[in-house]
Amino acid sequence: MGSTINSQHVEDKGHVVLFPFMSKGHTIPLLHLSRLFLARRLRVTIFTTPANRPFINQSLADTSASVISLPFPQSIFPEIPAGVESTDKLPSIDLFYPFALTTGHMQPDFERALRTLPRVSFMVSDAFLWWTLDSADKLGFPGFIFYGFGNYPMSVSKVVAENRLLHGPESDDELITVTRFPWIQITRKDFYEASTKDYHDQPSQSSEFRMKIKVANIRSFGMIVNSFYELEPVFTDYWNSECKPKVWCVGPLCQVAQDEPHDDHHDKPIWIEWLDEKLEKGSWVLYVAFGTQAELSAEQLQEIAKGLENSNINFLWVIRSKGTEETVGWDINGFEERVKGRGIVVKEWVDQRRILMHESVKGFVSHCGWNSVLESICAGVPILAWPMMAEQPLNARMVVEEIKVGLRVETCDGSVKGFVKSEGLEKMVKELMEGEKGEEVRKKVKEFADLANKAVKEGGSSWLTLQSLIDEWGTS
Numbered sequence: 001m002g003s004t005i006n007s008q009h010v011e012d013k014g015h016v017v018l019f020p021f022m023s024k025g026h027t028i029p030l031l032h033l034s035r036l037f038l039a040r041r042l043r044v045t046i047f048t049t050p051a052n053r054p055f056i057n058q059s060l061a062d063t064s065a066s067v068i069s070l071p072f073p074q075s076i077f078p079e080i081p082a083g084v085e086s087t088d089k090l091p092s093i094d095l096f097y098p099f100a101l102t103t104g105h106m107q108p109d110f111e112r113a114l115r116t117l118p119r120v121s122f123m124v125s126d127a128f129l130w131w132t133l134d135s136a137d138k139l140g141f142p143g144f145i146f147y148g149f150g151n152y153p154m155s156v157s158k159v160v161a162e163n164r165l166l167h168g169p170e171s172d173d174e175l176i177t178v179t180r181f182p183w184i185q186i187t188r189k190d191f192y193e194a195s196t197k198d199y200h201d202q203p204s205q206s207s208e209f210r211m212k213i214k215v216a217n218i219r220s221f222g223m224i225v226n227s228f229y230e231l232e233p234v235f236t237d238y239w240n241s242e243c244k245p246k247v248w249c250v251g252p253l254c255q256v257a258q259d260e261p262h263d264d265h266h267d268k269p270i271w272i273e274w275l276d277e278k279l280e281k282g283s284w285v286l287y288v289a290f291g292t293q294a295e296l297s298a299e300q301l302q303e304i305a306k307g308l309e310n311s312n313i314n315f316l317w318v319i320r321s322k323g324t325e326e327t328v329g330w331d332i333n334g335f336e337e338r339v340k341g342r343g344i345v346v347k348e349w350v351d352q353r354r355i356l357m358h359e360s361v362k363g364f365v366s367h368c369g370w371n372s373v374l375e376s377i378c379a380g381v382p383i384l385a386w387p388m389m390a391e392q393p394l395n396a397r398m399v400v401e402e403i404k405v406g407l408r409v410e411t412c413d414g415s416v417k418g419f420v421k422s423e424g425l426e427k428m429v430k431e432l433m434e435g436e437k438g439e440e441v442r443k444k445v446k447e448f449a450d451l452a453n454k455a456v457k458e459g460g461s462s463w464l465t466l467q468s469l470i471d472e473w474g475t476s
């Protein structure tokens with residue numbers, strides 16, 4: 001899992017094309033995967049768009065990966081502002097479907113560029129870029145898809161859909177037993193479709209997108225999954241014995257970064273210095289962050305602030321929500337002043353993995369984006385699960401009920417995506433950091449951290465799976 005892969009080391013054991021979806025949570029793991037291919041002596045070409053290119057160039061600056069950017073098409077949907085080329089820059093995540101559908105217009109440019117490349121052995125592209133499978137088909141190389149999440153949500157969703165389980169109950173909060181996995185109970189609110197404004201307002205865009213993805217699934221030669229066998233053996237076995245296409249678990253991909261050195265003299269952000277100080281004093285810190293997509297209301301942000309303030313726990317809170325200072329009644333400066341010495345708020349991009357790996361960090365309040373879950377597991381940090389959208393409610397169920405590496409935040413109406421009052425947060429933060437249940441999940445997450453580490457080491461399950469993928473499809 002070396003981190004420096006320069007051109008001298010790369011022999012031509014095949015050529016892989018990668019096309020990540022334009023969203024950080026989808027791009028970051030595929031950049032890690034590209035390092036793994038380079039380390040196994042494959043040539044790598046990554047496709048992206050001009051506005052996303054700097055992030056990719058910077059992430060892979062020390063490698064020989066080639067990056068090609070294709071113009072992002074003018075959207076036929078007027079709501080998508082010109083210049084927006086990634087989901088985190090959308091004015092609202094409600095525009096996800098128009099954005100994703102717009103990418104389809106890149107297909108001609110993609111195919112023109114592919115025709116100029118050395119022979120491609122295989123492609124790994126995000127399933128959200130369904131049209132790339134068409135291109136692979138036309139140009140005669142196998143295409144694999146990547147979703148960015150694990151086998152648990154995929155398997156549960158499949159069983160729920162096939163058995164039309166969401167059609168039965170009268171209320172969105174009623175518990176439904178997942179027939180094939182009867183120890184799991186879900187509610188309609190665990191699913192994006194059934195409970196969001198987005199679905200009801202844009203049923204045609206949503207179903208058009210889902211249909212395209214379904215076809216891409218059928219066309220693909222397999223799914224590359226950012227997970228490891230030992231984390232979800234039941235769901236991986238279920239998928240590979242009863243469903244298609246085959247899944248290849250090659251993660252956790254964030255482990256690729258585990259050997260990356262940090263130049264502490266030249267590269268030490270103030271929040272890492274702050275964590276160092278806490279560590280010196282023997283104090284524990286709670287990390288609070290909700291990924292790159294979640295949109296929290298000003299009201300919800302205020303409740304978080306109050307809950308953290310009242311908890312008396314040390315915390316590092318990364319905020320990306322728009323409109324914090326501007327919102328009436330939200331005095332973030334006053335809040336920072338009051339919690340000075342005990343808590344800090346960061347409004348910039350952070351190296352999340354570095355924070356989670358810091359020895360002072362002993363808990364993570366997370367929206368349960370799959371990358372955050374894996375990064376927390378790898379760092380041995382237990383999670384306070386607070387799912388907000390997409391497959392996050394299912395990830396939260398897995399974290400809390402299946403692998404038991406976290407607790408769930410208390411919502412005021414008890415539902416999976418309900419509003420969280422300061423008291424509900426304060427209570428569960430204390431339980432995670434100081435309580436008995438917190439201690440149990442802390443112990444459990446360390447066991448999985450160990451398994452994750454073994455999975456990616458030479459001879460481990462993910463290491464072997466990647467090798468068999470390359471042996472089967474790599475050599476051109």
Ligand SMILES: O=c1ccn([C@@H]2O[C@H](COP(=O)(O)OP(=O)(O)O[C@H]3O[C@H](CO)[C@@H](O)[C@H](O)[C@H]3O)[C@@H](O)[C@H]2O)c(=O)[nH]1
Binds near residue numbers: 369
């Ligand atoms: O300041 C920041 C903010 C984020 N990150 C990284 O960005 C990624 C965020 O990914 P994730 O935790 O999965 O959250 P989202 O950005 O919300 O991810 C989207 O994509 C995921 C993968 O498909 C899904 O699981 C989520 O539901 C979906 O919201 C992680 O690697 C973080 O470490 C940073 O390094 N610094």
